[in-house]
Amino acid sequence: MSAQVGIVLVSHSGPVAESVAELARGLAAGGATAPVAAAGGTGAGGLGTSTELIAEAVRAVDGGAGVAVLVDLGSAVLTVKAMLAEDELPPGTRMVDAPFVEGAVAAVVTASAGGDLDAVEAAASEAYDYRKA
Template identity: 75%
Template sequence: MTGPEPSRGPGAALVGIVLVSHSAPVAESVAELARGLAAGGPLSPVAAAGGTAADGLGTSAERIVAAAREVDRGAGVALLADLGSSVLTVKALLLDDELPPGSRLVDAPFVEGAVAAVVAASSGLPLGEVASAATEAYAYRKT
């Protein structure tokens, strides 16, 4: 599901970011890292949605929906998922229209993509460009 791209400018809403992991501590740590690296100006809203309702390893649709609603400011929500059932759960929520309008699953590496997405969103870029920045993180070479 996608919505219209917002206009840029002072006071424009920022794209929200949701980090979906099988582990609550992993999602929270990646969110903290991304916020820290994007600091220095307005910061896009970022929420971690990790683990199950019983605080175990796994994926919780309820936590994902709550996190997406928490960060939704009307400019879209980019969701990055770590693997397996977290991806499938986000896809199912999108198909069932359970996420805010303008929500999008972004195909990106979890850590590098999260940092790129938060930096891009905090710069005021629209959802499509935030998604592109996160996806481009696949090309980051370490050698």
């Protein structure tokens, strides 16, 4: 089987990132899922973002097909943008503009089905159009 796109979920909260990763894996079930890593909170377990945790998560899921990074808000966005601008993340790493929960599910489902990085980004971004009423 060829490498799958990896997914990294960056949140200000470790438990939130882990829970969204668990939800996305569960909803994508039906076989092996694409690699997913949570990078939430600070290294000390507090609220915030950690460049070290983000870099570690990206390395953990990078199988050579690219990595889609989804972020929750504010400084998580700024942190990942800065890391990309400073080449602190491997080539093929891309921040995806998508809603955090719905986008994560769409990204994991698409990556698990063998979608490339462009397809994963498109699926996650399309989650903005999901309507609940």
